[in-house]
Amino acid sequence: MRAGTIFALSSGGLPSGVAVIRISGPDCRTAVAQLCGAVPPERRASLRSIRDRNGDVIDQGIVLFFPGPNSFSGEDCAELQIHGGRATVAAVLSALGVIDGLRPAEAGEFSRRAFLNGRMDLVEVEGLADLIAAETEMQRRLAGEQASGGLSRLYDSWAKRLTHARAMIEAELDFADEDDVPGSVAASIWSDMHALAQDILNHTDGARVGEIVRDGLKVVIAGPPNAGKSSLLNYLAQRDVAIVTDVPGTTRDVLHVDLDIGGYAVRLYDTAGLRETDDVVEREGIRRTRLSLQQADLVLLLSDDDVTDAADFLGNFSGPFLRIRSKSDIFGETLPDRAIDVMISTKSGDGVDDLIERIRAYLPTLEVGNALALPTRARHRDGLVTCREHILAALQNVSAGLDIQAEHLRLAAQALGRITGRVDVENLLDVIFSEFCIGK
Numbered sequence: 001m002r003a004g005t006i007f008a009l010s011s012g013g014l015p016s017g018v019a020v021i022r023i024s025g026p027d028c029r030t031a032v033a034q035l036c037g038a039v040p041p042e043r044r045a046s047l048r049s050i051r052d053r054n055g056d057v058i059d060q061g062i063v064l065f066f067p068g069p070n071s072f073s074g075e076d077c078a079e080l081q082i083h084g085g086r087a088t089v090a091a092v093l094s095a096l097g098v099i100d101g102l103r104p105a106e107a108g109e110f111s112r113r114a115f116l117n118g119r120m121d122l123v124e125v126e127g128l129a130d131l132i133a134a135e136t137e138m139q140r141r142l143a144g145e146q147a148s149g150g151l152s153r154l155y156d157s158w159a160k161r162l163t164h165a166r167a168m169i170e171a172e173l174d175f176a177d178e179d180d181v182p183g184s185v186a187a188s189i190w191s192d193m194h195a196l197a198q199d200i201l202n203h204t205d206g207a208r209v210g211e212i213v214r215d216g217l218k219v220v221i222a223g224p225p226n227a228g229k230s231s232l233l234n235y236l237a238q239r240d241v242a243i244v245t246d247v248p249g250t251t252r253d254v255l256h257v258d259l260d261i262g263g264y265a266v267r268l269y270d271t272a273g274l275r276e277t278d279d280v281v282e283r284e285g286i287r288r289t290r291l292s293l294q295q296a297d298l299v300l301l302l303s304d305d306d307v308t309d310a311a312d313f314l315g316n317f318s319g320p321f322l323r324i325r326s327k328s329d330i331f332g333e334t335l336p337d338r339a340i341d342v343m344i345s346t347k348s349g350d351g352v353d354d355l356i357e358r359i360r361a362y363l364p365t366l367e368v369g370n371a372l373a374l375p376t377r378a379r380h381r382d383g384l385v386t387c388r389e390h391i392l393a394a395l396q397n398v399s400a401g402l403d404i405q406a407e408h409l410r411l412a413a414q415a416l417g418r419i420t421g422r423v424d425v426e427n428l429l430d431v432i433f434s435e436f437c438i439g440k
């Protein structure tokens with residue numbers, strides 16, 4: 001960890017009604033005293049004049065001081081709530097910058113200190129990053145549960161079960177020579193380990209849902225040129241994101257917009273129309289379309305004609321797709337192919353609500369009020385899979401002996417500990433904290 005006392009603007013873009021500047025570190029008290037004359041009473045909002053080094057008043061604002069270790073970062077922390085003008089904020093930041101021992105914070109540095117001081121574990125840190133980034137109600141609920149420790153409590157309870165099992169096995173190994181009832185302790189332990197492996201499996205089954213809620217359902221619009229793909233993207237985004245012309249092959253880059261459907265995030269991609277072409281740029285566009293099809297959770301196969309062979313357009317994609325007949329305002333009279341799921345027109349808006357309903361069917365259904373303790377990242381899922389594999393290895397390797405079984409349980413606990421960051425995660429930290437903005 002880089003030393004020093006850090007400061008940053010923690011509130012959003014300027015100008016704003018109020019701007020919050022945060023300070024954390026060993027010289028926090030000195031800094032607050034220098035700016036405000038004295039350190040205000042702990043954890044109480046105090047109105048103070050904020051002065052520069054020459055004693056000139058820069059602004060008046062609310063000053064809060066939180067002594068460590070019971071602060072966000074675990075260090076002495078302060079918040080200056082000042083007027084959110086650009087010049088005011090710049091003046092206060094530069095007044096802080098000239099104080100000995102103070103420097104601007106790096107992205108995520110407040111949270112990183114909170115983690116290193118044991119105020120949050122890694123899963124909570126990730127939840128907090130997601131909470132700040134949350135744009136839909138379901139993202140907010142999932143991230144909120146994770147940031148406030150819901151998921152961590154679950155993993156900690158599993159870690160406890162593993163520790164208990166290992167302790168019992170150790171005890172059995174230690175007293176193996178004595179005239180104890182052999183195997184009696186282990187029996188209940190193994191049945192619990194069996195149950196734990198199942199609990200983990202049930203939980204990882206939710207990983208797909210967690211990732212869809214967090215990252216959004218990836219919906220790719222594909223089809224022949226001029227089908228109206230970009231028109232559909234623009235219609236659903238309610239703005240002119242993509243260029244629409246009557247020239248086939250208009251779209252080359254893959255574009256996306258984020259939609260909110262019933263509180264869930266949906267990331268909708270517009271792609272280049274699929275056809276044989278000699279145009280180098282268009283061919284590159286089509287290559288990109290194929291790549292985005294590989295990532296799709298759902299494909300909207302759009303055509304103003306009957307698509308006879310969906311496979312021509314879908315390539316290797318084997319997931320769910322909807323066949324959509326576009327431009328129903330022109331072609332509405334013609335009887336659709338049996339295989340058509342929805343008819344739409346982005347000119348009249350007909351059928352679009354129906355299409356949204358069809359997309360909704362591919363979204364998870366999380367009931368309000370249920371705890372949303374779901375794994376949200378590949379990192380979580382990988383750790384859980386490894387953990388479970390070791391538990392199963394411990395259960396299956398009876399003939400290998402108790403100490404080999406105990407070793408598998410130790411490795412299982414280690415995999416779990418890496419998720420919450422309780423064991424060697426140094427190499428992960430830069431990746432995780434770089435997700436944050438400065439000031440958090």
Ligand SMILES: Nc1nc2c(ncn2[C@@H]2O[C@H](COP(=O)(O)OP(=O)(O)OP(=O)(O)O)[C@@H](O)[C@H]2O)c(=O)[nH]1
Nearest residue numbers: 225226227228229230231249250251273327345346
């Ligand atoms: N009448 C009518 N015209 C439409 C509709 N949707 C799109 N169009 C027209 O069809 C033409 C092609 O639309 P685009 O949205 O550019 O089609 P695209 O599938 O993105 O085309 P490429 O990017 O070239 O593959 C444009 O002239 C649109 O105005 C519709 O619902 N009704």
Ligand SMILES: [K+]
Nearest residue numbers: 226245247250
């Ligand atoms: K076009």
Ligand SMILES: [Mg+2]
Nearest residue numbers: 229230250251
């Ligand atoms: Mg287009």
